[in-house]
Amino acid sequence: MNLIIDNLDFHQLVENSLNSILIVCEDQTIRYCNKAGLRLLNLTSLDQILNKKISQFLPPDLHDMCNEGLTRVIEKQEIIKEMDIKIIKNHGEVAEVEIMTIPFYFENKVLAQVIIQDITKRKIAEKRLKDREKLATLGQLAAGIVHEVKNPLTAVKGFLHLIKESHNHPYLDTMESELEKAFQTLQNLLQVSKPDLLDEPLILIDVCKELNSILLLFQEKLYSVEVEMDLRDSDKRFYGKKNLLLKSFFNLIKNAIEAIMDDGKIKIEHYYHEGWIHIKVSDTGQGIPEEKLVLLGTPFYSSKPDGTGLGLTQVFTTVHEHGGNISVQSVVGKGTTFHIQLPVKMN
Ligand SMILES: Nc1ncnc2c1ncn2[C@@H]1O[C@H](COP(=O)(O)OP(=O)(O)OP(=O)(O)O)[C@@H](O)[C@H]1O
Ligand SMILES: [Mg+2]
Structure with a gap:
């Protein structure tokens, strides 16, 4: 077993990782980026990222936090645990990622290793589920209300019709058209809350x-x-x-x-x-x-x-x-x- 580990090509291992891995210096410049990192940031070659500042890929409101984080990792050798942030890809597209930063020891120097996981798809799925749940609950509630309100309104409509046969008053027409509006709202509500109907x-x-x-x-x-x-x-x-x-x-x-x-x-x-x-x-x-x-x-x-x-x-x-x-x-x-x-x- 040790023999395999001793002979492992760690570079290949890191290059093919599904997580993006960057190595960043104290002055914020990026010194290494694996293939997943290039893919995540929509980049096609290392020239587009090596020796560039990491803040270039972060929204302005995160620049101070990035600075402070790198100092903590490099000077105090602390680990910054997973947190969710937004990054900016090449061409300005925004992605949601989970990011963790740990010290990286190289030739007597301490650098920062940034490990990034793209969670955009997970976030979209979570939001979709939340929206669906919200709509399902509201839909059930709405369908219940429609059902309860429609019956008495139908009775009112019937009696109004009867009154109109024997009485003639301008308010009766207004009442009828207002009642129609209420029915229309209920119909709309039913349609949007229970589209499967x-x-x-x-x-x-x-x-x-x-x-x-x-x-x-x-x-x-x-x-x-x-x-x-x-x-x-x-x-x-x-x-x-x-x-x-x-x-x-x-x-x-x-x-x-x-x-x-x-x-x-x-x-x-x-x-x-x-x-x-x-x-x-x-x-x-x-x-x-x-x-x-x-x-x-x-x-x-x-x-x-x-x-x-x-x-x-x-x-x-x-x-x-x-x-x-x-x-x-x-x-x-x-x-x-x-x-x-x-x-x-x-x-
Ligand atoms: N393109 C938009 N720009 C700005 N605000 C919007 C836009 N689309 C929706 N909204 C906001 O979302 C609210 C809800 O929109 P929704 O279409 O559900 O209802 P509504 O437009 O108010 O009423 P209705 O669609 O019945 O005429 C709007 O009242 C508005 O405040
Ligand atoms: Mg509208």
Whole structure:
């Protein structure tokens, strides 16, 4: 056994590790990076990373912490245990990683060994599960409320009808139309909270064609809003529930238009990448404050005077029902991007 260890090619072992491993000097320069590290950071050659500062790959708010951490590891030879942080890849993409830093002894010197594990996929899966659980609980609750409220309202509607036959009063019409609105809200709620009730068949969908046709529905609102369509890979088809998806795209575009106060721009993107169809709806509207982002998709959450707050619930439920992911990026005063990914299954 010892014989094997003695003869092991440790360099090969480290190079092929699934974890990214970097060696960093006290002045923050990177002196070694294994293959997983290059892959993680979207780099193609070592020239792009060797002798560069590690802070180049960290968001500005982590620079001080990085400095302090390296001093602790190199000067005091402490271990900095696993923690979750964000890193910035080449081309600016952000990844969530778990990082640990330990002293690395080399030729009488102490350097820092940084071990990084990409946890972006795990984080997405966790968020998806949380969203699903949230929606499932709210869905059950909502379906229960709909059921309980619908029965008495149906009775009221019946009696109103009877009264109208023998009496004539203008308030009766108002009552009836208000009652209709209540029924519509209940219907919407039922639809978004229990989408499986809509037993739509899966059909082959030309997403680009549908995006173009949905935009036509907003013609009269588009006089002050510029629309850019960037529809790539338009030959890709996707099996899905057409009406549910159309409604989702409608809800996203409607929100984008409503977020733009005066003049602004909406961009709709479509492309295919490694088995997934990506659809992005971006606007240059008012943006969403960070603390409100977690509320998106919650039934009845709305900041608009006459919004139902069911639009995004419908979008989130539909995307999840299709096995997809949805993420939101927003900067207040600058705009918002909703990014949907739908899996293209070949069945
Ligand atoms: N593109 C966006 N820009 C800024 N805020 C948004 C955007 N999309 C959604 N929001 C915020 O999320 C809230 C919920 O959106 P959702 O579509 O669920 O409901 P709503 O738009 O308020 O009502 P409805 O869709 O019934 O008209 C909105 O009220 C708004 O505050
Ligand atoms: Mg909406």
